Amino acid sequence: MKKILLASTSTVYGGTYLSYLKEAMTVFFVNVDEVLFVPYARPSGITHEAYTEVAQSGFEVIGKRIVGLHTFADPAKAIRTAQAIFTGGGNTFLLVKQLYDLGLMDVLREVVLSGTPYMGTSAGSNIAGRTMQTTNDMPIVYPSSFKTLGVVPFNINPHYLDPDPTSKHKGETRETRIKEFLVLNDTPVVGLREGSWLLVEGERISLEGELTARLFEKRKEPYESKEIKF
Amino acid sequence: MKKILLASTSTVYGGTYLSYLKEAMTVFFVNVDEVLFVPYARPSGITHEAYTEVAQSGFEVIGKRIVGLHTFADPAKAIRTAQAIFTGGGNTFLLVKQLYDLGLMDVLREVVLSGTPYMGTSAGSNIAGRTMQTTNDMPIVYPSSFKTLGVVPFNINPHYLDPDPTSKHKGETRETRIKEFLVLNDTPVVGLREGSWLLVEGERISLEGELTARLFEKRKEPYESKEIKF
Numbered sequence: 390m391k392k393i394l395l396a397s398t399s400t401v402y403g404g405t406y407l408s409y410l411k412e413a414m415t416v417f418f419v420n421v422d423e424v425l426f427v428p429y430a431r432p433s434g435i436t437h438e439a440y441t442e443v444a445q446s447g448f449e450v451i452g453k454r455i456v457g458l459h460t461f462a463d464p465a466k467a468i469r470t471a472q473a474i475f476t477g478g479g480n481t482f483l484l485v486k487q488l489y490d491l492g493l494m495d496v497l498r499e500v501v502l503s504g505t506p507y508m509g510t511s512a513g514s515n516i517a518g519r520t521m522q523t524t525n526d527m528p529i530v531y532p533s534s535f536k537t538l539g540v541v542p543f544n545i546n547p548h549y550l551d552p553d554p555t556s557k558h559k560g561e562t563r564e565t566r567i568k569e570f571l572v573l574n575d576t577p578v579v580g581l582r583e584g585s586w587l588l589v590e591g592e593r594i595s596l597e598g599e600l601t602a603r604l605f606e607k608r609k610e611p612y613e614s615k616e617i618k619f
Numbered sequence: 620m621k622k623i624l625l626a627s628t629s630t631v632y633g634g635t636y637l638s639y640l641k642e643a644m645t646v647f648f649v650n651v652d653e654v655l656f657v658p659y660a661r662p663s664g665i666t667h668e669a670y671t672e673v674a675q676s677g678f679e680v681i682g683k684r685i686v687g688l689h690t691f692a693d694p695a696k697a698i699r700t701a702q703a704i705f706t707g708g709g710n711t712f713l714l715v716k717q718l719y720d721l722g723l724m725d726v727l728r729e730v731v732l733s734g735t736p737y738m739g740t741s742a743g744s745n746i747a748g749r750t751m752q753t754t755n756d757m758p759i760v761y762p763s764s765f766k767t768l769g770v771v772p773f774n775i776n777p778h779y780l781d782p783d784p785t786s787k788h789k790g791e792t793r794e795t796r797i798k799e800f801l802v803l804n805d806t807p808v809v810g811l812r813e814g815s816w817l818l819v820e821g822e823r824i825s826l827e828g829e830l831t832a833r834l835f836e837k838r839k840e841p842y843e844s845k846e847i848k849f
Contacts, residue, residue, distance in 0.1 A: 402787035433795060434802030480799050482758075522758050525790060528712075528765055529752055529800040535761050548790035557632035559813055560755060560778035565663055569710050570759040572664030583789055 392417070392506040393540060393589035395514035397547045397581040399447070399478055407447035407510075409584065413597065415451050417506060417588075418473055423454040425471035429487035430479025430512040444477055465496045471505060478511025478547070481524040485516060486532035494538070501540045511547045514587075518544035519576050523567060541589060543619060544570075549580030549603055564603075564611060571607045577619045578605040587617065594618075622647070622736040623770060623819035625744035627777045627811040629677070629708055637677035637740075639814065643827065645681050647736060647818075648703055653684040655701035657727075659717035660709025660742040674707055695726045701735060708741025708777070711754040715746060716762035724768070731770045741777045744817075748774035749806050753797060771819060773849060774800075779810035779833055794833075794841060801837045807849045808835040817847065824848075 394410075394417050401409045418424065428440040435443075441457035448455050455475070461467035468474065474497070476484070488494045501507045501517075509517055515524050516537040523546040552562040561569075567578050580603035581587065588595045594617045596602050601613040624640075624647050631639045648654065658670040665673075671687035678685050685705070691697040698704065704727070706714070718724045731737045731747075739747055745754050746767040753776040782792040791799075797808050810833035811817065818825045824847045826832050831843040 398789045400789050402789060431799075431802075432791075434799050483799075483803070522760075524758065527753060527755075527796045527800055528758060529796075529803050531765050535758055548788065550788060550790065558778065558780060559628045559630050559632060560780065561662075566757045566759075569661075569664050569713075570757055572661075573713070573759055 390504050390591040391502060391540060391589055392504060393501065393517060394506075394508040394586060395517050395541070395545065395581070395589070396508070396510045396586040397514065397549065398583040399510040401584050406443060407450070410586065411450060413586065413588070414448075414508070417508065418451065418453055421453060421473040421506065423456060424448060424473045424475050425458055425467055426455045427458050427474065427476040427484070427513065429458075430477060430481065430484035432477070432479035440477060440479075444475065448475075464491055464493055468493060468496050468500055471500070473506040473508070474500070475508045476510075476513030476516065478513055480529055481512040481515050481521050481526045482528050482530050482532055484512050485521050485535070485537060486530045488516075489533045498538045498540060501538060507540070514547050514581070515545050517541050520544060520574075522574065523570055523578050525563075541587070541594065543577045543579055543617075545587075546578055546580045549582045551603075567605045567611070571605055575607050577607075579617060580605065580611075620734050620821040621732060621770060621819055622734060623731065623747060624736075624738040624816060625747050625771070625775065625811070625819070626738070626740045626816035627744065627779065628813040629740040631814050636673060637680070640816065641680060643816065643818070644678075644738070647738065648681065648683055651683060651703040651736065653686060654678060654703045654705050655688055655697055656685045657688050657704065657706040657714070657743065659688075660707060660711065660714035662707070662709035670707060670709075674705065678705075694721055694723055698723060698726050698730055701730070703736040703738070704730070705738045706740075706743030706746065708743055710759055711742040711745050711751050711756045712758050712760050712762055714742050715751050715765070715767060716760045718746075719763045728768045728770060731768060737770070744777050744811070745775050747771050750774060750804075752804065753800055753808050755793075771817070771824065773807045773809055773847075775817075776808055776810045779812045781833075797835045797841070801835055805837050807837075809847060810835065810841070
């Protein structure tokens, strides 16, 4: 049975790394001692080593050990044998390119579909969707495909941000960008606000946290919902 | 001699489409009657026809006729024989994909390098850089390459936006995103604020408008400048 936790962000305003998710993570990883960490998204370009230390700081609070995927000679085997997997945020293009270049996208999909607990934050949540095409990130590298895990039947826009009615900026709002995506694509999109996360157990998907999500479907006006059902 | 005008945005706060550029455009297009319009970026997903009408509304103010590139059976020939070219903003991925799919990227580069006046706004300016990798847009389609015209020796980030010190949002700032680009790439980046444009005449590049630009180079702290010199 699929067991997936997808958070919009690793850190909320005023909190520390993963602090707002402590209780949810305690339940989610209850039967797990060691979590395999996917550090490839490298936020601010930090190294895999440095990023793994950041992840460790977030997981030691709930008494779990973190091991970095980059430390394995055979990363596919590390994924296949992991008790649980956590993919951190950063740049989605970099994360997806690395997963494809190392031949890991299919392996990761398989283990998540067969029940290895998977947690993602930001870019790590984005790749759980059908494609990475609703990422907010810059295309700093060219991945061989935009197709991602597809372990949920929609796309995710992490760090979803409402338009600022006082803004004088003329760049596109997040809503406009996602609507442009839906002119050319059919996949529905969950705009997941900071402080929200999705919990997937088998085919059951619940939205956790205090806020509603903004849902986008082709040929429909975007709408607010506490339920993720398309 | 290259003759290029690259604007951060088509519209500034409180203005109408291209209104703040009226004088610059009058000078830039002085010897031109008809401008070939590249509508492929389709802002908000509008049609090529509708977008060409928008462009026409902006150019009729300076007494120029607009023709849409999508109306030609042989678009490469239309580019080769154009008096001048204007590429409007929208989604950069869509624009670049369309230019590659129709085999027009090289043709466009050739004519701009040999002196056909070229104006871009937003996505249309972004593609003048070496690559589209500092776009702000969502990857709503998969182009066959991120390489773009390279008619200026740097990349452009249009709609450059300073970090908001009062923000509670934890998504990456524009500056962080561009720094991530420079961890993995060497091409310098011009962060071009709304209301600014670059004017290129041969090898001379000047920054126009009231504001400074934010310049980004590998292994340097970003800095403000009125001169574009790397």
